[in-house]
Amino acid sequence: MLKENYQNIIDELALGNNLGEKITLLGATKFVDVEKINEAIGLGLLHIGENKAQEFRDKFEKYSPCVKHFIGTLQSNKLKYVVGKADIIDSVSSASLASQINDKAKSLGITQKVMLEINAGDEISKTGASFLDAKTLYKSIIELNSLELVGIMAMLPISDNEEVLASACQKVRAFYDEVKSQTETVEYLSVGMSNDYKIAIKNGSNMIRIGSALFGARS
Numbered sequence: 001m002l003k004e005n006y007q008n009i010i011d012e013l014a015l016g017n018n019l020g021e022k023i024t025l026l027g028a029t030k031f032v033d034v035e036k037i038n039e040a041i042g043l044g045l046l047h048i049g050e051n052k053a054q055e056f057r058d059k060f061e062k063y064s065p066c067v068k069h070f071i072g073t074l075q076s077n078k079l080k081y082v083v084g085k086a087d088i089i090d091s092v093s094s095a096s097l098a099s100q101i102n103d104k105a106k107s108l109g110i111t112q113k114v115m116l117e118i119n120a121g122d123e124i125s126k127t128g129a130s131f132l133d134a135k136t137l138y139k140s141i142i143e144l145n146s147l148e149l150v151g152i153m154a155m156l157p158i159s160d161n162e163e164v165l166a167s168a169c170q171k172v173r174a175f176y177d178e179v180k181s182q183t184e185t186v187e188y189l190s191v192g193m194s195n196d197y198k199i200a201i202k203n204g205s206n207m208i209r210i211g212s213a214l215f216g217a218r219s
Contacts, residue, residue, distance in 0.1 A: 002036065005214050006043045013208075017201045024188065026069060028211035030055065031218045034062040040214065041066050049090065049209055053078035060085055071153070071209060073127050076100050084108045090115040090153040090190060093127045095140035098147060105146035113150045115188065116141060118175065120168040121157025128154065131171060138179055151188030151207070152176045156196050165199045173204030 013023040029037050030051040037048055041064040048063065050056040051072030060068075070086040074097065082089060083104040092098050092114045105112040116137055119128030129137045141149050154172045156165050169191055176189040192200025194213035201208065212218060 001216060002039055002214070003043055005216070006040060006045065009210060009214060010044070012198075013201070017204060017206055019204060021206045023201055023205070024207040025214075026071075026190065026207055026209045027214055028071065028193070028209045029059075029215070030072075030211065032211070032215045034059050036215060038062075038064040045214075047207075050086075053081040056086065057081040074101075079104045083112055084110050086112075088113045088115060088150060090151070091117045091127065092137075092141065093117040093119075093129055095137055098137070098141045098144060102144040102146045111146055111148050113148045114141065115151040115153045115190065116149065116179075118152060118154040118172055120154040120172050120191070121159075126155055131175065134175055142183060148185050149179075149183055150185055151190060152179065152186070153188075153190040155193070156191060156200065162199055165196055166203045169200050169203035169205060176204070 009025060013025060016022055024047060026047040026049050027040050027045050029048045047067045047069060049069035049071035056070055067087045069088045069090050070082045071090045074082060074091055079100060083101055101112055117128040118134050119126050119130055122130050141147055156168050159165055172191055180186045188207045189205050190207040190209060191205035192208040194210050197208040
């Protein structure tokens with residue numbers, strides 16, 4: 001089933017997004033056991049993303065070679081499990097968190113790759129900077145010497161209305177284009193999950209985070 005799911009998604013992504021850009025598939029691995037993750041890596045999956053710091057810590061040594069992302073909310077008391085171990089921390093949603101990650105990276109003598117997280121629907125239930133705060137957060141991140149900004153991550157609002165989702169995605173894309181024009185290290189626009197990735201890639205996303213559509217229903 002995993003092999004079939006993986007191949008179906010890869011075939012779908014082969015044409016790229018609406019701008020002809022290559023799309024990177026990230027396997028969202030929350031509550032997925034390491035054997036299944038490594039099976040997907042064996043099929044060709046290059047990027048995986050964990051949501052929980054302790055789960056990331058417990059699985060870290062067991063992953064086959066891949067690019068390891070941390071895509072969940074990162075609390076300051078869990079930085080030690082993630083900074084310097086995750087190749088990319090995708091969920092930097094505040095200047096305070098950026099500063100704490102920077103301090104931890106500095107103490108380890110490394111540069112930590114990060115992505116700026118936007119709350120594309122300005123929903124109270126979700127983390128991420130509002131569009132209003134995103135430019136200020138961007139400036140905060142690029143001023144920190146032990147961080148390297150490599151992309152923007154966003155969750156689309158919960159909606160059945162394709163126009164609402166497309167519009168949110170286009171707003172994130174416009175912000176990404178602005179940031180990319182000023183920062184040459186920026187390459188990823190991570191928008192779209194199992195339920196909305198088709199809309200996301202029609203509207204400029206070049207990285208999608210797929211969990212259940214790839215690995216099946218979570219236990």
